[in-house]
Amino acid sequence: MxxxxxxxxxxxxxxxxxxxxxxxxxxxxxxxxxxxxxxxxxxxxxxxxxxxxxxxxxxxxxxxxxxxxxxxxxxxxxxxxxxxxxxxxxxxxxxxxxxxxxxxxxxxxxxxxxxFPDLKSGAFTHTFAIKVQTLKDLIERTQFAISNEETRYYLNGIFVHTVDGPDGVVMRAVATDGHRLARVEAEAPQGSAGMPGIIIPRKTVAEVLKLLDGVEDEVKVELSDTKIRFTLGGVILLSKLIEGSFPDYERVTPKNNDKALVVDRDSLARAVDRVSTIASERGGKAVKLALTPGQLELSVTNPDHGTANEELAVEFDLEGFEIGFNARYLLEIIAQIRTENATFMFNDAGSPTLVREDGETKALFVLMPMRV
Structure with missing residues (x-):
């Protein structure tokens, strides 16, 4: 040669x-x-x-x-x-x-x-073209919630499937590690309706995301029950899918949370970042949110270093209560909010909290509370 x-x-x-x-x-x-x-x-x-x-x-x-x-x-x-x-x-x-x-x-x-091994592709049952930005959104906004726990292998990827929405068929991507859940949807590409529910492995979605940087317009996707193939410009990526059943995420998505908090996204992110500076890893980087009408107080207590407090003006007009979250998990979810305000829907201090964009429902995030 x-x-x-x-x-x-x-x-x-x-x-x-x-x-x-x-x-x-x-x-x-x-x-x-x-x-x-x-x-x-x-x-x-x-x-x-x-x-x-x-x-x-x-x-x-x-x-x-x-x-x-x-x-x-x-x-x-x-x-x-x-x-x-x-x-x-x-x-x-x-x-x-x-x-x-x-x-x-x-x-x-x-x-x-x-x-040299050959990863046989086999026959693909569904083929469709998806816009680059759509695919990026589905991956980027759910990737952070993929589990790293190898024993629960079925959580080590992003679950992608199609569902019937009020305005037609949508493609939905879901990831969870049991502590937080990310669910993002977009209009289903032509040819994807009826596709099998698939779990794309963590490493595969990371590689696809890197390859998307040099691609314009659309990505060709072919899939079967066991494999998926992406054609991104001149690059072809073929991957095995994770075998197993993704859990029923609808069951853990809050339906009856009726305590609404509306807060400026950037202000909340900066406040959480500041008070969590002294948070203890041993304590799970816990931050407490104390809600009263019109005000949110964030606080962290670390027996070894001291305390931190910060107050924010918010839209909240119900009876006050307190709830705790892992600061890193909270910040990762706030980072996915693309509207000026973030809306938190609470039930009580021990129940999952629903987080969504102001006025939008295409992206939903669920965060489990922790004791503080």
Whole structure:
């Protein structure tokens, strides 16, 4: 194999594919990127057996061929080459690759491409195109609530499905870790109605979000009960889905919370951030909210460091009560509110709180209280 490429093109594509390669692998071949030189360019493919990313780089092919080389090492080499330089990749057999650019020469050990795994896609039952901004919103506004608890594997991703809404079919994304829940919806893309409910893994949504930066207009999505494939510009990401049943999130979404608090989003975020400065990790970074008509008092007590208090003017005209939250969880939810005001709907100090945007229902967040 012998190909000549422009360094920036190669670096960009390696940046897309090498991220899925784990630093530690049981099988040496999984640390490599598969490179296939054809008349149309150089095809790159990397996988961790759960996700597979492929992309074609423009290249002048002198000699077609296929090999595999260490993905992270190759990326670092190309990253350090001169901007805009030509890069020549050349193999003689399958033992070594010569990487040359200007006066730089590198030799990398190759592994036989016959052992490189292929993440078979199978047949897809649904295909649709979704706007880039829509997909970004669904991911960005729910990703923070994905659980990191591996034993509850069915919570380690975003649950995506379609439901009938008052104005037609909507696509809904939901994530929860048991402490907070995020539910965001958008108009369902044509062709997505009736799609199976799927759980997209945490690593997959993170990679898709990174790849969206270079994509305009729409993303092609194909899915089955076990896999999903995204075509983002010239990059194709194929991923396994999480097997299992996502819990009935409607059951834990408050329906009868009738105590409404309306507060300026930015003022609340800054106040929570300030008082939580002295909060104890041991105490779960707890912040107490004391509500009285027209006023919200936030307070933190840390036996080792002292106390903090701050008052905010709010819209609240009911009998006062107190409730506690994890400050970090509260801040993460406030960060997803895109209207000037945030609306909190309470029941009592021991029940889940519903948080939504002022006048909007496309995004709903649920936060469990904690004792303070």
């Amino acid at each position: 012998k190909v000549t490429l422009e360094r920036n093109h190669l670096l960009k594509s390696l940046g897309h594919v090498h991220r899925v390669v784990e630093r530690r692998n049981t099988y040496p071949i999984l640390a490599n990127v598969l490179m296939s030189a054809t008349g149309d360019g150089l095809d790159l493919r990397a996988t961790d057996l759960d996700i597979e990313v492929t992309e074609t780089v423009p290249a002048m092919t002198a000699t077609p061929g296929t090999t595999t080389v260490p993905a992270h090492t190759l990326y670092e080499i190309v990253r350090k080459l001169s901007d805009g330089a030509d890069v020549v990749l050349e193999t003689d057999g399958n033992d070594q690759m010569l990487i040359s650019s200007g006066r730089s020469r590198f030799h990398l050990a190759c592994l036989n491409p016959d052992g």
